[in-house]
Amino acid sequence: MNAAYRKGETGLPELNGSLFQQALLEGEYGPHFFAYYYKQWNSYTMAYHQHHSTEIMYLISGSCIVDVWQDANAEERFRLKRGELIMLDANVPHRLIVEEGTSCRMLNVEFGFTASTGAAPSIARLAGEEEDLAALLRMPFRSLVLPDPEEVFHVLKSLVLELDRHGGDGEARGAGQGGIMIGLLFAELLLRLSRLRREQLQTSQQPSQLYVRRAIEFLHQNYDRSIQVKEVAAEVSVHPGYLHRIFRAHTGRTLTDYLNMLRMEKAKMLLGQSEIPVAEIADYVGISSRQYFHLLFKKYTRCTPVEYRNSIERFSWSDHQPTATDR
Structure with missing residues (x-):
């Protein structure tokens, strides 16, 4: 025009x-x-x-x-x-x-x-x-x-x-x-x-791409609680078996593996950037068993949560107290 x-x-x-x-x-x-x-x-x-x-x-x-x-x-x-x-x-x-x-x-x-x-x-x-x-x-x-x-x-x-x-x-x-x-x-x-x-x-x-995208969005919004594949499938309105197949075809991972990977990435962020006690991190990422959380974390990162936290430098406001020259 x-x-x-x-x-x-x-x-x-x-x-x-x-x-x-x-x-x-x-x-x-x-x-x-x-x-x-x-x-x-x-x-x-x-x-x-x-x-x-x-x-x-x-x-x-x-x-x-x-x-x-x-x-x-x-x-x-x-x-x-x-x-x-x-x-x-x-x-x-x-x-x-x-x-x-x-x-x-x-x-x-x-x-x-x-x-x-x-x-x-x-x-x-x-x-x-x-x-x-x-x-x-x-x-x-x-x-x-x-x-x-x-x-x-x-x-x-x-x-x-x-x-x-x-x-x-x-x-x-x-x-x-x-x-x-x-x-x-x-x-x-x-x-x-x-x-x-x-x-x-x-x-x-290729409508399967839409189902996979919606499934991923659901995982990112709900990783902090217990999730089953059938619940994700119901959210995107497809059969669980079909969702499993197309999810793996598009991402190279099973839906469970993707969720675990997402949870471990969130756990790494919380361990590195927050003061949340290590014992409570599992609950923040939707895993009820602390023992299972430790096993998963070591599987995905090759170290324990405590070892990961101790291996990185974290910023703390208490590390820098205001001085006269800061005011």
């Missing part, structure tokens, strides 16, 4: 609201927000409409339908459920339908682009360092549905809260208008969206 330059309310040159403009990859541009709100919808059919901005509609709960005109003669219908989002490019006609007797809660954000004057990285700088974002900006779409393992939702919530803090007077806000935090959160939003898109494209060809 061609860039349409105009002067915004701030006097800064703005582009049109589309993500897919060459100027975004070449100039110093950041976000300019026009609307951001939560909304509960109940048994509702919206008329077709369009915005001059890119829109993200995130479904927090319930279910809904979004109809999108893909061109002059083709309408496409998307059924969204909790934890999914749809991105709509600027000037794409669409409507929301919440079927009779149902409801949904949404978080919506609408944004365009303006010259970047803040300390947050511009879109071009981000795309120059992150190939996933560059690929997203070079692959135009009118609408895109993405599943979200709550990564995007947490960023969106933080972004909207920050916008509210800076934009309580109702004005549209951008990275240069609302401080560095808005620009940084928007940068994180774009990066997370672009990585979800890359994963979506990959898993459309």
Whole structure:
């Protein structure tokens, strides 16, 4: 799409609201927000409409339908459920339908682009360092549905809260208008969206990668308690035997071996960087038997926990007492 330059309310040159403009990859541009709100919808059919901005509609709960005109003669219908989002490019006609007797809660954000004057990285700088974002900006779409393992939702919530803090007077806000935090959160939003898109494209060809990634995320979030393979499999909605096979194929390790390795890495960190007694470290990494913890630690590190702690230098605040020259 061609860039349409105009002067915004701030006097800064703005582009049109589309993500897919060459100027975004070449100039110093950041976000300019026009609307951001939560909304509960109940048994509702919206008329077709369009915005001059890119829109993200995130479904927090319930279910809904979004109809999108893909061109002059083709309408496409998307059924969204909790934890999914749809991105709509600027000037794409669409409507929301919440079927009779149902409801949904949404978080919506609408944004365009303006010259970047803040300390947050511009879109071009981000795309120059992150190939996933560059690929997203070079692959135009009118609408895109993405599943979200709550990564995007947490960023969106933080972004909207920050916008509210800076934009309580109702004005549209951008990275240069609302401080560095808005620009940084928007940068994180774009990066997370672009990585979800890359994963979506990959898993459309090899869905097992998604199951393995979700299993690994579950292990990193729950290593401090007792975990069984069947529990991890239930979390990612696959049969335990199938998860075992694909996990080993993708990582070169069994799921149990990966979990034990993760636990020992966490134990090494706690032994080296904390004052937690050696006898309590096992509990911090989800192993109920101290004897078994010692056996595992020696297997993975070739030394005992005590030997490991004694072999490294640890920083302690007590090692350096303030002197008159420090004050």
